[in-house]
Amino acid sequence: MLPTIKDVAKKAQVSVATVSRVLHNLPGYSDITKQKVLKAIEDLGYQPNAIARGLINKRTQTIGVLFPNVSSYFSAGLLHGIEEVANERGFSVIVCNTDGKRTIKYLQVLREKQVDGIVFASEELKDEYYQALTDMRVPFVLVNNQSHKYSIPYIKVDDRQASYQATQYLIQKGHREIAMLAGTQSDPIAGTPRVEGFRQALSDYGIAFHESRIAYGDFLLEGGRIAMRRLLDEAAPFSALFAAGDEMAIGAMGVALERGLRIPEDLSIIGYDDLVIAQMVFPPLTTVHQPLTEMGQLASKKLITMIESSDPVSSSIVMHHIVERNTVKELNQYK
Structure with a gap:
């Protein structure tokens, strides 16, 4: 039988409420108590139930990502960074391939899935998309994208x-x-x-x-x-x-x-x-x-910060540079 939160509380010699507070990083216990609870969790191999966790913190621990072409090498680079940070922070990722035509449809799907936030990648933020996103009442960030009309955090190169x-x-x-x-x-x-x-x-x-x-x-x-x-x-x-x-x-x-x-x-x-x-x-x-993986990582970090703390985040212009390989010939005629 899988260990329960009651088993953790018993082993750590604390209340179930204290274990719950530690799990959700809430105040009200000493550092010694926290270490006892964490050790009990590790010893027992306890895995908090995602549904129960969501009932407590009102979150599903999922984020949605919208790409116009999810199969491209470009999207793959961004997605690698997005998923890397999301997984480290305990979030799952739902990826949507909009093809530039199904954006509203997938925003509705993500709304029904009750995602905690959205990464909107590589597509123009049209008025109808912005309205649908704000109606969802979840934070969202833009990556490889920027809106001159709406004040939305973004990550991109110049x-x-x-x-x-x-x-x-x-x-x-x-x-x-x-x-x-x-x-x-x-x-x-x-x-x-x-x-x-x-x-x-x-x-x-x-x-x-x-x-x-x-x-x-x-x-x-x-x-x-x-x-x-x-x-x-x-x-x-x-x-x-x-x-x-x-x-x-x-x-x-x-x-x-x-x-x-x-x-x-x-x-x-x-x-x-x-x-x-x-x-x-x-x-x-x-x-x-373009540092695609870094851009994806930044997008996840900013979004999760907004989800967990409701704090505003700033936009980021990331650095680019030229990588010299073998497809440019020097003519030596420029003065």
Whole structure:
């Protein structure tokens, strides 16, 4: 028979109420008493019942996570960090794949599951989503996302600055004929800021911007392939390419090779994200590193702080950096 809270109380020679207070980190006992209770729990192998625990603290110890594409390498990196911290803090994670179309449906599901909080990842926070989230009366945080309309804690990199530095890197390697594979054109989260950073870098270095040298994809591999074909067919020749996502960059690399272009001898490419596949392709992809696991960890930490204490938390801009591998050739012509 599994040990009960009464067995713990008997072994520690305290009341059931005291054991309960220790379990839920409530005041009213000495440190000696706490150590006696914890030792009894360890000796007996007692596991508090989750349902009973929820009845006491009014929580289910679950958090919901919404991704527009849960199968992507990007989402996997974030989720690893989210789950790592959640599990350490005694929370379970419910993951929802919205596909950008089922967000309201899954918010309703999470409401019915009575989750304690929500991580809203990589998708624009539309008014209807914000209303549904506030109606749930649980805390929520944004990751790889930011709302300029609502004051919601977020965790992300500075996409505009990271894009600027990726473009600057190509320029400082001697490239002046530079094209871009951008994300979804209407995406204000990562799409627009990365294009703005690209254009600003060209402007600051006196390089003319050509609209034909931008092709829009969807941050996925096949989208990168389609957009790359468009660039090669329609744009003026270019010696370097900045792809606003690693999956698009790898899709572009495949198309370039199909067209007989060698990387980096004929075409230099820099990506964005530093996904695990960036190291697996040949040649390994030079890219902008986003600390995805750290971003997921921060999201969990902030959310659980809000759940357990109701204290406000601040937003975080995390650091990015360029990881040099083997897809950018130095032309030695920049002055």
